[in-house]
Amino acid sequence: MASSLFMDLDGQPIPDREILGYGRSGVVILRDGLAVKTPLRHPWSSEDDVQVNLEVLQREQEVYRRLNSPGSGNGQIDGVVPCIGFSTKAIQLAYLENGDLRAYLEKNKPSLALQMSWFRQMARTLEEIHDKRVLVADIATRNYLLDSDLSVKLCDFTEASVLPLDTVMEAADDNGFSVQTDIGQLGAVMYEVVTGSKCEFDLFKDNAPEDGRATWPQRTFLPSTNGLWIGPIIEKSVVRRIPARISRRQNKVDRAAQIYSPIRLPQELQPLLEQWKTLPQEFRLRLPESRDDRQALPVTSPDEFVAKSFLFLCGIERAVIIEKIRCRLCYVAFYLMKDQLQREGFRQDAIVCLSGMIKRTDMVSAGEHEIQGKLRTWVDKGERLWLLSMDLEGPGVLFLLPEDIGENM
Structure with missing residues (x-):
């Protein structure tokens, strides 16, 4: 029998039958009816490799803590795989035996009603996650699991960012990742569900090798949605509206300027607008020491x-x-x-x-x-x-x- 490709942190091989899946930094195993995620360790992994993967897992624990906290919401989000608990080296999740959405799509063609149900769940879940001030950064069909009733639940927050609770999410930018890139990735998931073909929504396609920032892909590299029933929705919410805000690849200063420095009339001046719509010499001037409009300086001549x-x-x-x-x-x-x-x-x-x-x-x-x-x-x-x-x-x-x-x- 071939030896296992994975080991636990004690150096013991993990039987293949227990492995539910794995990624770049973690492996998920079935233990006592739970899906337990631990740091990825191969027989050839160095201690430094394992330590890096452990740190990634601990950051993901912080994401689950935020998503499960009362904070700006009502506790655990229904559209996220339930987190049962933590240890210092593992995350314990509910086991959903129907597997991930990508594997399901390879063997099944979901009905229109089921697709619509999924999309509503996905959109509602992403909105609640953003309300918790979390950016997901990695939304894909492989990261949606199917519950017993075929409802979809998001998992794998390895790439996610936990932002301060007072973050203005419309302006949030974590090295290029944002609410907009999350929505763009969700649009790619919708496309894959409807067509059965994967949409390559690559946030690093146009980058220079040394540029690690996520950037919105050019429209020419995205597939056409003509003829798809979901096409108008994707075009309106993903392709047209969002790139109009970020396709110029503005830097943080540009984006912040749009949020914090729009041209607007200060609230304190609004009551005086009508009074000041006349000529400058009719403005009511008050000395700084005066707090009473009755003490405004009367103007009787141009010289005065x-x-x-x-x-x-x-x-x-x-x-x-x-x-x-x-x-x-x-x-x-x-x-x-x-x-x-x-x-x-x-x-x-x-x-x-x-x-x-x-x-x-x-x-x-x-x-x-x-x-x-x-x-x-x-x-x-x-x-x-x-x-x-x-x-x-x-x-x-x-x-x-x-x-x-x-x-x-």
Whole structure:
């Protein structure tokens, strides 16, 4: 009898009959009615190889912990293979005896109703995973398992990323992987289910050898969906809409600019818009010390407008310089508070926690949604200011940054 190609971490061979599957870093074996994933080890593997595979498995455990946590959702996600438990060197999963979707498609042609059921499950599951602030990065038919009722459940999060709970997922970018690339891979799965042919959705096809970032493949390398009943759905949700946002291969700065620096009228100015739609000399100018519109400077002649505009700017410039520094310090303070909560393993969204602290004082009348929106914006600005100050010798640089550096560096 041929010797086994796989060994457990104690150096004992794993019988072939127990092996359910394997990948680049792990092997899944059937033990006591459970599918147990352990680090991949061949008879010829070095200790360094095994250690790397063990670290990959431990990162995958973090993904399952996030997916099973209450967090931003209701606990375990129905469309993910149930995780039963962990040990330091294994992940214990429910055993689904119908195998993976790719093997099923090789022998069966699913009905239209079954395809529709699968697609609804897949889309709902991916949405819930993203709500947990996780990017999957490896969505394929081989990673969907079939339950006893032929419902599909996603497994294998070896390539997945666990992001901070306050991440804006629409802007999240983990070395090129994003919500958009996850949806693109889901579209490739749909194509394979409908046609029975694999769709090569290669995120590294056009890369230079030294470029490890995932990039959206060119449309010319993707198969045609003409004539497929699912074609309009894939074209609308995957091929047309998403590449319009990322096909120019924007870098992180470009993408962040679209999210954080759109041209919009600040909320504080909206009540004054109608009042200021006239000529400049009719603007109501107030000195910085004034907080009452009744004390606005009256303008009776062009000369007075020029003189009082001069006085106004002299006063307001002093105030702007001081208030800008105060804003920078407060942005950084909110970021550091949020960061400390996360470092301490705080399970609840740190922004929600800070919002709750503010509401408990009864000092702020704004609703929690409005407070959390402002906090997320301020924390993002604070993070960038903090990282910039660390690159420039310390937080004291916040007093020295030029006035026109802008809020969205």
